[in-house]
Amino acid sequence: MNTADQYVKAIYLLQQMENGPAATGALADMMEVSPASANEMIGKLESRGLAEHEKYKGVTLTDDGIVRARDALQTYCIIERFLSNVLDVEEFRAEARELEPVIDDMIADRLDTIIDRNSECPDCFDPETDACKYLDVCESEAETETEAAD
Secondary structure, three states: OOHHHHHHHHHHHHHHHHHOOOOOHHHHHHOOOOHHHHHHHHHHHHHOOEEEEEEEEEEEEEEEEEEHHHHHHHHHHHHHHHHHHHHHOHHHHHHHHHHHHOOOHHHHHHHHHHHHHOOOOOOOOOOOOOOOOOOHHHHHHHHHHHHHHH
């Protein structure tokens, strides 16, 4: 997955959270880059027909951008679930973010055969919690949070 894929994935998630265009500042924060860097990439995405940017309103994905974002999100979910559910990596989210740019489609497809991905992926990903609802860890975290509240 390349940098453009990471950006379209971030824009896609922000659009879901904001129920509308993704704010450039929020995108920069999510990508941990400067607003100028985010704007530069938005321009590149526009030139590739993946996004549309309206000044002071934000950025939205085109239909092609949405398809690419959903593919990128699915790859991220595969990596995350493999690290968490198969390898039992404690810091799986941080590791998934590190691996995301270097895992290609062939490797993601092979990992996918191991994790038994649910057919509703990537719709199973909740941008608010930054997690797939099928992660084993989410169930144990939810139990821990419930116990802490009692």
